[in-house]
Structures are given as structure tokens and as C-alpha cells.
Amino acid sequence: MNSDHDQRITFNPRQCGGRPCIRGMRIRVADILEMLAQGVEVKEILADFPDLEPEDINACLHYAAKRSDIPRLAA
Numbered sequence: 001m002n003s004d005h006d007q008r009i010t011f012n013p014r015q016c017g018g019r020p021c022i023r024g025m026r027i028r029v030a031d032i033l034e035m036l037a038q039g040v041e042v043k044e045i046l047a048d049f050p051d052l053e054p055e056d057i058n059a060c061l062h063y064a065a066k067r068s069d070i071p072r073l074a075a
Contacts, residue, residue: 008059020063022056032060 010024020029027049035045036057046052 004055005059005062008056009063022052022060025051027052027056029060029063032057033064036061 008023009020009029010022011018011020012024015021015024016026016028021027022029022032032045032052036042042054042057045057046054
């Protein structure tokens, strides 16, 4: 587990409805993941959000990978 990735993803109940964001900014992890899923290049995301760093995008992917590994019980 990479603690640097974990520290880049923040949660604030008063910001973006408590959804995970990047380094306390109002840039949601879900928005970055959606852009990546739509095929937007990392360099284009970084150009559109100049406060982002490449490590932030890696942290989003790391966060998604960790969340996908949560076991769920079928009802």
C-alpha cells in the first residue's frame, strides 16, 4: 500500500458532499476516473486542471483499485 497515494485522496463532509477529492481541492476522484474511462489523455487532464499533479491521477487509480477489492455479500 502506498501511503503517498492515500494522503492525496481526502474526504470532507462539507466539500463535494463528502465524496473523495484530490488533496482537499474540489476535484472529485470520480470525475478524474470518469475522464480516464472516456479516454481522455492524462496530459489533457493535467492541462485542464493545472493544480493537479501526475501523482494525483495515480492516486485516483490506486483508490479505485482498493475500492474494487471490497467484498460484498449478496442479499
